[in-house]
Amino acid sequence: xxQYGDQTKIPQLKKLWKVCFADEDAYIDDFFTxxxxxxxxxxxxxxGVLMGASFFLPGEIWLEQPETxxxxxxVRYVYALAVYPQYRGKGIAARLLQTARRLYDAPLIxxxxxxxxxxxxxxxxxxxxxxxxxxxxxxIPHYDVKxxxxxxxxxxxxxxxxxxRIRDAHFQKHGxxxxxxxxxxxxxxxxxxxxxxxxxxxxxxxxxxxxxxxETQGQEKKLIIxxxxxxxxxxxxxxxxxxxxxxxxxxxxxxxxxxxxxxxxGMSAGLPAIYGYINLTLD
Numbered sequence: 096x097x098q099y100g101d102q103t104k105i106p107q108l109k110k111l112w113k114v115c116f117a118d119e120d121a122y123i124d125d126f127f128t129x130x131x132x133x134x135x136x137x138x139x140x141x142x143g144v145l146m147g148a149s150f151f152l153p154g155e156i157w158l159e160q161p162e163t164x165x166x167x168x169x170v171r172y173v174y175a176l177a178v179y180p181q182y183r184g185k186g187i188a189a190r191l192l193q194t195a196r197r198l199y200d201a202p203l204i205x206x207x208x209x210x211x212x213x214x215x216x217x218x219x220x221x222x223x224x225x226x227x228x229x230x231x232x233x234x235i236p237h238y239d240v241k242x243x244x245x246x247x248x249x250x251x252x253x254x255x256x257x258x259x260r261i262r263d264a265h266f267q268k269h270g271x272x273x274x275x276x277x278x279x280x281x282x283x284x285x286x287x288x289x290x291x292x293x294x295x296x297x298x299x300x301x302x303x304x305x306x307x308x309x310e311t312q313g314q315e316k317k318l319i320i321x322x323x324x325x326x327x328x329x330x331x332x333x334x335x336x337x338x339x340x341x342x343x344x345x346x347x348x349x350x351x352x353x354x355x356x357x358x359x360x361g362m363s364a365g366l367p368a369i370y371g372y373i374n375l376t377l378d
Contacts, residue, residue, distance in 0.1 A: 097194045100136035100148075107145045108136070115177035122285070126377075129281040137194055139187050147178035147187040151195045151203070152278060156366070159269040170272065170363075171195060173205040174377060189220055192364070202365030204272065206376045217362050225270070226361025226373040227351035231327050232344065248333050253295035253304065255280035261295075261304050265324045266350065270371025272361075282306070282375045286321065296325070296333060305330055306375070320347040322374050348374065 100108070109123050130152070138148035151171040159165040173195070178187045195203060205222060207213050213224070253261075255276045263273050274282075283293045283306065291308030303324045310317040323330045327347040350372040351358055361373040 096141070097137055097139045097190060100131070100133040100138060102133065104138060104145065105131065108138070108148055111145060111148055111177050111179060112175055114179065116175065121288075125284065125288075126281070129284065130277065137191050137198070139191060145179075146182040146185075147176075147191060149176035149188075149191045149195070150174040151199060153275055154204070154278070155273045156202070156204075156371070157267050157269065157271045157273070158367070158369070165269070167273070169199075169201040170204050170366075171199045171201050172272075172376070173203055176205075188216070192220055196365065202363055204361055204363045204366075204373065206361050206373070206378060213359075213362070221364040222362040223364070223368075224359055224362050225366065225369045226272070226359070226363070226371050228348050228358050228360045228372075228374065229351040230346060230348050230358055232346045248296050248298045250294045250296045250305075250333065253293045255283060257295060258283065258293055258304060258306075261302055261324065262322075265304070266372055268372075270369040272371065272373040274375055278377075279375065282377060285377070291319070303329075305333070315344075318345040320345070322348065 105127060109127065112118065112123050113120070130150075135152055136148060136150050139146050150173075152174050154170050154172055155167040156170050157165055158168050173192070176188055176191065192203060203222075204226070205217060206226075207217055259274070259276050259279050262279075267273075286292055286306055286308045289308040289310070291306070294305045294307075296303040296305060305323040305325065306321045307323075308319050308321065310319055318331070320327075320330050325333070327349070330347055331345055360376070361371070363369075
């Protein structure tokens with residue numbers, strides 16, 4: 096039987112998550128503390144035994160039609176869709192998606208965890224490819240960022256409400272996915288936990304955003320700019336001087352200007368044909 100979440104089921108949901116995704120306990124605990132709401136999760140159990148579950152996080156998509164004003168439409172993001180190995184092959188995941196479409200009465204969006212799930216699961220269940228990201232990777236010299244040049248930009252931490260407001264104003268166009276303030280706050284928290292954070296950058300009459308983290312591999316540090324309203328070159332120039340240590344490489348992500356299979360980041364079921372932008376998917 097499929098039902099909404101229940102506070103009493105949280106320990107079972109955490110166990111299912113751990114078995115299926117092997118995430119660290121700290122992340123799982125953080126997610127449930129910050130994001131859990133009964134109405135945002137569906138689960139299937141039999142005789143009191145949990146078999147599978149998925150979160151369906153709320154968001155909105157900006158859609159534009161010819162000769163009409165654009166509008167925000169609700170969507171649900173399929174997150175942490177999980178079925179215990181011993182119960183797979185019984186249609187549980189498919190039933191969770193079908194039930195979600197009926198209960199939430201909204202299109203579903205998903206980011207396949209691995210390439211094999213695109214044709215192996217999502218496409219057979221009505222999902223199509225329509226969200227892409229551009230990822231620009233560069234090797235940068237090993238230099239002491241404390242000695243790097245600064246410029247006229249002022250940077251300060253930004254809260255979720257500010258981030259959401261500026262983000263929506265900058266990226267709003269056909270196919271753009273907007274998240275709740277709660278969702279953005281959690282994304283910022285996780286970046287802060289990984290040596291980064293969210294910055295508000297101001298210069299003259301400009302207000303820009305940057306969400307970043309630092310990935311450490313041995314003695315090497317990689318600067319990951321998950322999202323920014325700046326160009327890649329501006330983002331690197333502004334951020335690097337404020338990082339302690341040295342970075343050997345940088346990866347900057349942003350809206351893609353062409354359909355590139357290597358940069359597919361999202362699929363949807365129930366939306367018109369679009370070419371959209373989705374980010375901050377908590378991956």
